Amino acid sequence: MANHKSAKKRVRQDEKKRERNRFNKKTARTAIKTLRGITDKAEAEKFYPKVTSLIDKLAKKNTWHPNKAANLKSKLAKHVNSL
Numbered sequence: 001m002a003n004h005k006s007a008k009k010r011v012r013q014d015e016k017k018r019e020r021n022r023f024n025k026k027t028a029r030t031a032i033k034t035l036r037g038i039t040d041k042a043e044a045e046k047f048y049p050k051v052t053s054l055i056d057k058l059a060k061k062n063t064w065h066p067n068k069a070a071n072l073k074s075k076l077a078k079h080v081n082s083l
Helices: 005-037 039-060 066-082
Strands: none
Touching: 005 039, 005 066, 039 066
16 A cells, blocks of 8 residues: 555545546447437437547547547448448
8 A cells, every 4th residue: 555645645646537537438438339329310410529529538638549539430430421
């Protein structure tokens, strides 16, 4: 366990960051799943920018690798265009 005051603070900060990352990742995964389940093209086109925004935020903060984000956005764009 941490012995120094700064190390104890770092543990607290890391725990908060971990919870925030878990929440944001789960929210994005749920949104992606919802978008993949949509069959109406107009509705999907309306929802797509919100999902890409979530994905971009995760990539910007290095929660997800930028290439993973790009691949996801590409696949989702293909899905929306194929409707």
